[in-house]
Amino acid sequence: MSDQEIQHIQLAEDAIEKQTTTLNLGPTHPATHGIFENVLEIDGEKVLSAKQNLGYIHRAFEKIAERRPYGQVQPLTDRLNYCSAPINNIGWQLTVEKLLGLKMPKRVDYLRVILMELARIADHLVCNSVVAVDTGALTPFTYVFQIRERIYEIYESICGARLTTNIGRVGGFERNFTDDTWKKLDALMADFPKALKEFETLLNRNRIFMDRCIGAGPISAERALNYGFTGPNLRATGVDYDVRVHSPYCSYEDFEFTIPVGTNGDVYDRYMVRNDEMWQSYSIIQQALEKLKDLDPSVYHADVPAYDLPEKKDVYTKMEALIYHFKIVMGEVDIKAGEVYHPVEGGNGELGFYLISDGGRAPFRLHFRRPCFIYYQAYPEMIENGLLSDAVIALSSLNVIAGELDA
Amino acid sequence: MTNEYIQQILSDKFGTAVSNFEEHFGIFSFDVLPSENVALLQFLNEEESLAFRFLTDLTGVHFPDRVGEELCVVYHLHNLVANKRIRVRSYLPIAQPDIASVVNLYSAANWMERETYDFFGVNFVGHPNLVRILNVDEMNYFPMRKEYPMEDPTRTDKDDEMFGR
Known part of the structure; x- marks a missing residue:
């Protein structure tokens, strides 16, 4: 015309x-x-x-947390980024442990690393397969959801829950991984490369997929940093910032892995960064499994009876265990005063816990630095003057999770 | 870049407007007068030897016991190259909680300031669109202030003095 x-x-x-x-x-x-x-x-x-x-599922977690004992804050964190709840749970545990000055045994760290990397794989699988769905490719989604299902079964065998996991406790885990868990984990590790390879074959060099994604919803590194991008979305623009490397927590310094980066910050780069990160996570889990072989398999929590819930059989037979059980469950364990910010690399970026304690049983102030909430601001800038269909895949490739957006 | 260096350069530049330098759990923290917040953040951004160019987090805290400076705005900044984090706090009187907006420096501050306004009532002067973000627009109070109880205060069935709930 x-x-x-x-x-x-x-x-x-x-x-x-x-x-x-x-x-x-x-x-x-x-x-x-x-x-x-x-x-x-x-x-x-x-x-x-x-x-x-936004605000449609705002649940006032920060206010609720001001009345909750520390152990009871953890279920709130499940509901932030519910695609990778274990990372949120463990991030919270690490924050409290940092404030208390607790040192975890290596085995606890490695078990946590395994869980966090499984969660990252599950999170990225959802995001990447949903990008495919929004470009019109429904099949890969159904393939990788089998893998995600098996990761959820592993959570289930550890903590009994699938989505809102509330996995582990301040001070370690409440029980050791069972034989069933290890069996499921080993089976997953054996099958995962083939499944991801299949997923890659369907999409990575698929001409239609590439034409749809390359150049859609781009953002420059400079703008992304100004907008507070973190995680895969920042790395897709070419900035190699990863909390696991920059401020290692939970013994991440013991692992060899690379930070995949993109160049254009478009949908395809975000997709590819997440894809490569899954391979890195897989390699980290392999390394963790290897390292666990040298460690005493009976260790699954630190020796901190005041914070770590005792085993049920001890509660019924020992005086101290009963006292600690009561104090922990009723939330009568005071946490020392202090101000701590602890970041972890969540599925979508830097998930930070800013905790101010006045020495009471509950946080004086708890703020969640939710990566989604911060980078979602950039969305209008990324889609303006683009096509409507690009706006849809830009949204799914940013992986905006409503729970994390609203807290 | 050591803490001493940061303290030295900021004290030279801003004098008594910056104070209370302390390290908490690996993050160097200090306070700044609310009137100097933009100048300070701009200096931290532009001074080559500091280069705190990444705004990690911006939030508020309410300290009801600090008379005359009840509200606190907390900035977490990060120099990604040197991998150094700092925390800057600014205390405001609850009667007139005005502080200049930093949206012009950091686009990321836009929603974070709106959130802080929404929950604490901090008035970010110069913000392009300072309206509630997570709560409903009709709300007439700032729910994260300590005086607003979480539970309905008229209820008697939840009174439990023994465990403080």
């Missing part, structure tokens, strides 16, 4: 009709994969502007 013809269909100044269309993408829309709203102003297929509304 020539410019003149476009001129021809311009509406009059006083027309009640609008020149552009307003489209509500969300709050409950298949493309948002969660409850948050984007009000897009579109001209045909072109996105002119976007306005975000």
Whole structure:
């Protein structure tokens, strides 16, 4: 259509009709994969502007945490990024342990690393397969969800829950990994490379997929840093910032792994970074399994009776165990005063816990630095002047999780 | 970049506007007067030997016992190259909780300031769109302030003096 013809269909100044269309993408829309709203102003297929509304599942966790004993804050963290709940749980445990000055045995660290990396794989599998779904490829999603299901079965055999795991405790784990857990983990480790390879074969060099993703929803490294991007979304722009490397926690310094980076910060780079990170996570789990062979298999918590819930059989037979059990369950263990910020590398980036304790039984103030909440601000800038279909895959490749967005 | 160096260069530049230098669990922290927050953050950003260019976190805290400086705005900054984190706090009176917005320095601050406004009522002067973000627009109080109880105060069935709930 020539410019003149476009001129021809311009509406009059006083027309009640609008020149552009307003489209509500969300709050409950298949493309948002969660409850948050984007009000897009579109001209045909072109996105002119976007306005975000959030808070639809805000649950006031920071306020609730101010009345909860430390152990009872942990279930709240499950519900932040519910695609990788173990990372949130362990991040919280590490924060409290940092404040208390507790040192974990190596075996606890390695068990935690295994769980966190499994969670990262599960998180990235969801994100990447959903990018594929939004580009129109439904099949890879069904393939990798089998792997995710098996990771959830591993959580289940450790803690009894699948999604909101509440896994582990301050001071270690509440029980050792069982034979069933190890069997499931070994089987998963044997099958995972083949499954991910299959997933890669379907998508990585798929011409249609590449054409859809390359150049869609881009952001430069400079803007991404200004917007507080972290995690895979920042690394896709070419900045090699990873909390596991920059401020190692939980003995991550013992592991050899690389930080995959992209160059353009578009959907394809974010997809590829997450894809490569899954291989790195796989390698970290392998290394952890190797390291565990040299360690005493009966150790699964630190020797800190005041914080670590005693075993049930001890509670029934020993005086001290009964006292500690009562004190911990009733939340009567005071935590010393202090101000601590502890970041962990969550599925989506730097998940930080800013905790101020005044020496009482509950946090004086707890703030979650949720990576989603911070980088989702950049979304309008990433999609403006792009196509509507690019906006949809940009959203899924950012992996905005509503639970983490709203807290 | 040592803590002493940061303290020295900031004290030389800002004098008594910066104070209370201390390290807490690996993060060097200090306070700044609310009137100097933008100048300080800009200096931390632009001074080559400091280069704190990544705003990790911005949030608020309410200290009801600190009369005249009840609200606190906390900035966590990160120099990604030198891998050094610092924490900057600014205390505001609850009667007039005004502080300049840093959105022009950090786009990331936009929603974080809105969130802090939403929950603590901190008025970020110069913010492009300072409206509630997570709570409903009709809310007429700032829920993270300590005086707002979590549970309905009219309920009597949850009174449990023994365990403080």
